[in-house]
Amino acid sequence: MDSDTIDGRLVDAEAGLIDRRIFADQDIFDQEIKQVFGKSWLFVGHESQIPNKGDFFTSQAGRDAVVVTRDSEGEVRVMLNMCTHRGMPVCRYDKGNAKRFTCPYHGWTFANTGDLTGLPLSSEGYGGQLDRKKWGLIQARVTLYYGSIWATFDENVPPFEETLGDMALMLRDFMQGPDGEDDGLEVIDGILKFEIHSNWKFGAENNAGDLYHDVSHNSVQRVGLALSGLRGRHVWAADKHKFRTLNVAYPAGGHAARVNLYDDEQREYHPQWAIVPEVDDYFRAAHYARQERLGEKARLLNRGGIIFPNIAYNSAGRWQITMWVPRAPNRTEVWKWYFVPKNAPQKVKDTLRHYLLRYGGPSGMVEQDDIENWASAQVGAETAAGNRLPMNYTLHMGQAQWAWPEPWLGEGAYVDEGVSEHAQRVFYGHWAQKMDAQAGEQEAGQ
Amino acid sequence: MSSASTIDTANLGGEDAVAVPTLKERVEDFLSYECELLDERRFDEWLELFTEDARYWMPLARNVEHNNLGAEYSREQQDAAWFDEDKKTLLQRVMQLKGGDHWAEEPFSRTSHITTNTRIQEASETELTVSSRFIVYVNRREGEVRLFVGKRIDVLRPAGATFQIAKRSIFLDQSKLLFKNLTTFF
Numbered sequence: 001m002d003s004d005t006i007d008g009r010l011v012d013a014e015a016g017l018i019d020r021r022i023f024a025d026q027d028i029f030d031q032e033i034k035q036v037f038g039k040s041w042l043f044v045g046h047e048s049q050i051p052n053k054g055d056f057f058t059s060q061a062g063r064d065a066v067v068v069t070r071d072s073e074g075e076v077r078v079m080l081n082m083c084t085h086r087g088m089p090v091c092r093y094d095k096g097n098a099k100r101f102t103c104p105y106h107g108w109t110f111a112n113t114g115d116l117t118g119l120p121l122s123s124e125g126y127g128g129q130l131d132r133k134k135w136g137l138i139q140a141r142v143t144l145y146y147g148s149i150w151a152t153f154d155e156n157v158p159p160f161e162e163t164l165g166d167m168a169l170m171l172r173d174f175m176q177g178p179d180g181e182d183d184g185l186e187v188i189d190g191i192l193k194f195e196i197h198s199n200w201k202f203g204a205e206n207n208a209g210d211l212y213h214d215v216s217h218n219s220v221q222r223v224g225l226a227l228s229g230l231r232g233r234h235v236w237a238a239d240k241h242k243f244r245t246l247n248v249a250y251p252a253g254g255h256a257a258r259v260n261l262y263d264d265e266q267r268e269y270h271p272q273w274a275i276v277p278e279v280d281d282y283f284r285a286a287h288y289a290r291q292e293r294l295g296e297k298a299r300l301l302n303r304g305g306i307i308f309p310n311i312a313y314n315s316a317g318r319w320q321i322t323m324w325v326p327r328a329p330n331r332t333e334v335w336k337w338y339f340v341p342k343n344a345p346q347k348v349k350d351t352l353r354h355y356l357l358r359y360g361g362p363s364g365m366v367e368q369d370d371i372e373n374w375a376s377a378q379v380g381a382e383t384a385a386g387n388r389l390p391m392n393y394t395l396h397m398g399q400a401q402w403a404w405p406e407p408w409l410g411e412g413a414y415v416d417e418g419v420s421e422h423a424q425r426v427f428y429g430h431w432a433q434k435m436d437a438q439a440g441e442q443e444a445g446q
Numbered sequence: 447m448s449s450a451s452t453i454d455t456a457n458l459g460g461e462d463a464v465a466v467p468t469l470k471e472r473v474e475d476f477l478s479y480e481c482e483l484l485d486e487r488r489f490d491e492w493l494e495l496f497t498e499d500a501r502y503w504m505p506l507a508r509n510v511e512h513n514n515l516g517a518e519y520s521r522e523q524q525d526a527a528w529f530d531e532d533k534k535t536l537l538q539r540v541m542q543l544k545g546g547d548h549w550a551e552e553p554f555s556r557t558s559h560i561t562t563n564t565r566i567q568e569a570s571e572t573e574l575t576v577s578s579r580f581i582v583y584v585n586r587r588e589g590e591v592r593l594f595v596g597k598r599i600d601v602l603r604p605a606g607a608t609f610q611i612a613k614r615s616i617f618l619d620q621s622k623l624l625f626k627n628l629t630t631f632f
Binding site: 092093094095096188189190191192193194195196197216218219220222223224225333338350353354356357358361362363365368369371372373375 | 504505506508509510511514517520521523524525526527528529530535538539541542545547548549550551621622623624625626627628629
């Protein structure tokens with residue numbers, strides 16, 4: 001494969017056809033690391049993980065390990081977890097509090113600002129001449145967005161909010177508490193990390209808006225997981241007000257959300273946590289507070305979505321962020337952050353935590369079956385004869401409309417209603433654009 | 447429910463040949479019997495081994511500094527965990543497993559649960575605290591192998607000639623889960 005462009009025939013998003021090799025080919029994967037992950041803003045964590053000066057945690061910016069600190073001045077830093085001397089990780093802990101990080105190899109020491117403060121044999125070995133400014137930890141550009149922390153090591157990527165575009169409506173909404181208060185979430189301590197033998201894009205595209213895969217979740221629907229007292233896994237299913245199911249994609253950035261758009265702005269609360277009355281009381285009050293705060297936009301129930309390339313979020317009672325770390329074409333490390341509304345009573349936080357833990361991840365009664373699917377889809381991506389046929393993403397083609405049905409979804413919103421692969425087509429369309437180096441440069445030059 | 451400790455030993459050569467099992471032997475036998483139920487997918491019978499108020503908890507492990515080992519595992523009833531269950535939610539998981547439509551375990555994986563290093567840490571009239579190590583081998587479909595190793599701490603209550611599990615804490619020796627799913631019980 002040519003090293004700086006991809007064959008346009010690999011992805012024909014307009015026709016809903018995608019070559020299986022994009023999930024299995026090493027060259028394509030290598031180019032993804034450079035063009036997609038190297039040139040995107042990437043989520044690395046949440047401010048509630050580092051409330052105090054000196055707090056830190058380690059994370060991933062794509063395949064690059066980073067250390068995220070709140071430095072001695074209180075500023076959030078995202079730095080490559082790599083000693084600038086020999087490349088060792090300078091931090092080998094998942095989290096903690098530290099003024100400095102010392103490399104175990106030769107003792108180069110970096111402040112939590114990234115500055116190189118300790119240099120053994122500074123005078124004798126380097127004549128006191130080593131430019132410490134230049135040899136500090138490599139710093140990422142950082143954007144804080146309603147509590148979430150985003151980073152990129154690329155100097156030319158447009159500002160975060162520009163790449164987010166009109167998807168800002170959805171991400172901001174996700175980061176709100178159920179009462180519509182901005183920056184309303186906090187992380188439950190403990191990040192789940194696990195490994196799937198599948199390409200990272202299977203999880204990403206599923207979360208973009210696959211409303212077609214109900215059969216996957218037969219078992220949990222049958223048993224019941226929601227705390228509404230009804231069968232099924234979603235608490236919002238207990239809300240019986242009339243709504244439209246929308247796949248809201250934002251092609252400019254490759255983002256997408258799956259939402260319910262209720263007909264009425266002012267709706268009575270329908271109990272969604274009836275099994276735990278104290279929790280239901282909280283959500284009832286939050287429901288009315290949100291309507292008060294958001295007005296017309298309270299018609300939106302933001303169920304989940306993706307921020308291109310590798311972040312999925314789920315909300316509507318199951319606040320979580322899932323990050324796909326690409327390790328190899330057929331190997332993905334998955335990180336999962338669970339959130340609760342930070343101002344909620346402890347009983348609410350506890351109940352949500354239990355619901356989340358039973359919903360997502362390798363022990364989740366819902367996501368176990370998703371994970372099995374993604375790993376199994378990889379088998380198909382690696383067949384030889386299977387390449388006779390591309391992957392089929394033609395479900396509900398040609399029906400999407402711009403800035404519809406409400407203009408406040410944004411001019412950049414490209415929306416399809418119901419069960420559709422619209423959002424996946426948009427995701428892969430944007431992916432193909434990023435992968436084409438020439439097109440990517442034009443985009444950056446605009 | 448029956449386990450080896452309740453089998454009539456009279457026909458095996460009398461009391462001289464088979465000594466009355468010690469408490470530790472009875473506990474070991476109980477834990478082995480439990481493994482057998484899981485490996486034979488007798489999930490309903492396995493569930494009966496738990497008390498009505500049982501708790502089942504597997505925290506996350508983190509890599510922390512040597513002087514901060516208290517933070518190595520996520521906190522019970524407070525932080526995220528791999529499992530944080532009561533008997534009702536264990537029942538839900540059993541119901542999910544048995545339906546034939548839980549694709550992550552359809553067909554069932556083959557498992558071998560091995561328990562060893564059993565030690566009775568505390569014993570009273572009503573409760574025993576037992577620590578042990580486990581090795582759980584899982585073979586899913588053809589080539590998929592998962593190997594889980596770690597420590598368990600069980601609180602057991604006497605129940606007739608045998609025991610019931612009032613609390614199980616499972617400490618897996620992995621921070622990042624090296625496998626895709628946790629579809630087996632520990």
